Amino acid sequence: MSTSVAVDNLVKHFGTTKALDGVSFEVERGELFGLIGPDGAGKTTLLRILVTLLLPQSGHATVLGNDVVTDMWALRQRVGYMAGRFSLYPDLSVEENLQFFASVFGTTIEHEHDRIAPIYSQLEPFKGRRAAALSGGMKQKLALCCALVHRPEILFLDEPTTGVDAVSRREFWDLLDGLTREGLTTIVSTPYMDEATRCHRVALIQRGRLLAVDTPASIVAAFDRPLFGIKTPNRYDALRALREYERVHSIYPFGEQLHYTDKDLDREPRAIQREVAEFLRSRGIEQVSVDTIEPSIEDSFIARMGTPETMRGDAA
Amino acid sequence: MTPEPVSAAASAKTDAIEAKDLTRTFGGFTAVDHITFSVRVGEVFGFLGANGAGKTTAIRMLTGLLTPSGGSARVAGHDVYTESEAIKRNIGYMSQQFSLYEDLTARENIRLYGGIYDLSRAQIRERGDRMLEQLGLSAVGNRPVRDLPLGWRQKLAFSVALLHRPRVVFLDEPTSGVDPITRRQFWESIYETASSGTTVLVTTHYMDEAEYCDRISIMVAGKIAAMGTPADLKHDRGVASIDDLFVQLARPA
């Protein structure tokens, strides 16, 4: 069977809070699948249900053909899981942590050496060091090792790169690429939108609902109108001015630029560029350049999240 | 927050924050190694660096929480060695771990902080009401803060940090984990605050947030490895993003 994970209408409450509000999607075998969303979106809850740590109120999910509710013990042999935020023993050394997790699954480091070698080679120089004394990036690599040591058929990683420096983040994703190349299905959750592009397919999640499930390229391609980047030294004034522009559909800061979309879907981009620049000049804002740009995953996320015009607080 | 001109005892010539060869050691370990930089009044300055690079220690020295081992620094016109209490009165602070008491309501938090900064009851009431109205939180002002969604909590915390109209406000990782829209709303508030003359120093490990700042500095191993406007830095180093720049700095060659 080529579907590794099948999720059908999962619902999960915690008291009055709805963590998951009818989530459905599938993951194919060998995919590197990303769950992209901010804190509180439901990523951790979803992952915990899939690794049999929580029960949904309604809906079904199967992982590798096993139902997550009824086939709990069969699944626990087959999945690898890396919980969010440092699930290692701080007072044990690198090697001791790994040995422990290997023994829990009835194996040893030596036995699985070839599986974890590419990652372990980076850790081996520190194998006697206590886990608490490792840097953030090293801790995550160790946690990944521990999750892999029993040769799982599928890997679930909950925010493995949160709080980790940019270099270690990239290295971590390189490791994931390596694992995927060997055929391991991996589901990763992350709040970093830019990491979406490193996945085969992604699900954008916010407030317990999926905003989109597709390849990153397709999501971006589905951006429904031209996107413009406005550069000006008076960013803030330009922002306030454009809010009052009659043709504005959405305007928000994005790095050093402002991203702008127009109400009119059919208008020529160059005309829009001209008009916006003129409008700004009429408000006393000079040194403006308006260019068409490619939307990113983050732009798509924002567009699908809600009405970008009302970006002032109230409509939460 | 409606911009209100900050009573500037500091003239435009005096920087809001000045640090020269600022150093801090802990035993044999040098956490902050002779850093020199300055932040102009009304600037939005991004203080970047990986965890453990010395950012937090540097901030603690600037906010009067830690005495430097060497070098000099002035914040809001006061010396960090001799006038740390004056500094604390003139700055605002919002940290990622903590800013508001979760089991108190929004109004109670405002009253508490207003009291701590010696605002009169009238001032507290007036500014508090206005703040809640602008944030759209008037209706939920009497609910415990923990009942509010994360994004609103961050905005409230920011506003409370500004309640006493400080000259400089320090924000420590203010937008971790929030959704993209809330983050942008937050940055708009930062812009608004800066445009009224308050200086903002933001620390973050989101390199793409660096681009929202007027100028940034990147700390590596206790030293400032790069400083300037995001555009200049990218141009000079030939990289497409600050993230790429950071990678370059952290792993030379």
Add this chain to the structure above:
Amino acid sequence: MSALRGLLRKEIVHIRRDPRTLTVLIALPVVQVVLFGYAIRTDVTNVRLAIVDPMPDHATLDLRNRFAAAGVFRIVAVVPRTENLEPLFQTGAAQQAVVFEPDFGDHLENTPSARLQIITDATDPNTGALLDAYASSVIDVWQRELASRDVVSALRRTPRTRVVIVPQTRMRFNPTRESSNLFVPGLMAFVLTIISSLMTAISLTREKETGTMESLLVSPLKPWQIIVGKVAPYLVIGFISVVTILLEALLLFRVPLRGNVLLLLAEGGLFILTSLSLGILVSARTSSQRVAMIGALVGTLLPNVLLSGFIFPVESMPAVLQAFAFVIPGRWFVEIARGIMLKGVGLDYLWQATLILGVTTLLLLAASTRSFKTRLE
């Protein structure tokens, strides 16, 4: 100044809104007053008195009535021979005995002295001394009344010798009245509770706090494996502690060990299991080490110290607390340990206490196993 006021107000709000802090603040003084007021009584009532009266006559009957009427004593048995006393003391049915010599009345009238003996169970040296004093005073009063009656007969011109009664007290079980003898069993219970309940609770919740419990749960480890794996070391440490305390007691403090060592160790093992189960139960309800520690302290350590008879005798507590002590494992273990060490008795006398302890253990083990969840909720 308003800053200070604001801070004070904030703290009060925090306290008001935190149910746990409130409970501790309100309940603790109440509990303390009740416990210290009622449980901790060093005076004694309801002393179980046995009488050995080989030849009852008007004198012995008279004195026996005095004891019965004194209010402090409760006559639990009247037996003809001293030999009958042994089982009464061993089971604890009698705390004290008054032994009349044969022909007591006759000797009282016609000889310079009539003898009786007071035998007191001094397992608890404090109580023993008191019991002694009570009994002596009853006899004293009776003697003086006798003497005054003699005056009357003296006025009647009937010559009579004044009687001197010589009570011979014997402190049974603890002839030297060492308090260490008394404390050692209680001390064992105390140390075992710390190791088995407190440490277990902390260990399990630490796993939850660091987040590693999640990783353990997702693995194929069964709950019993996780529990046994985490708890077994404390079982071993507990046993080592018991042995260490025993050795110290025997060698350093010369506490007697009159009964069967193996039985003591076995009962110790039973008590350790009970304490372990309690520790698991406490940890099942919380993920915070701090809460687990307080829960273990209040739920296991305090009762075992205050209500087990470790320091304050159970018999002196009001009926309500005695009933409550019934379900406290430490109370039974202390009784068992004292019985084995000081009285030298075996299962034949301790089978009830052992049974109660055993049943409690089984129930708690079942409850704690059930409480351990294989999921996060």
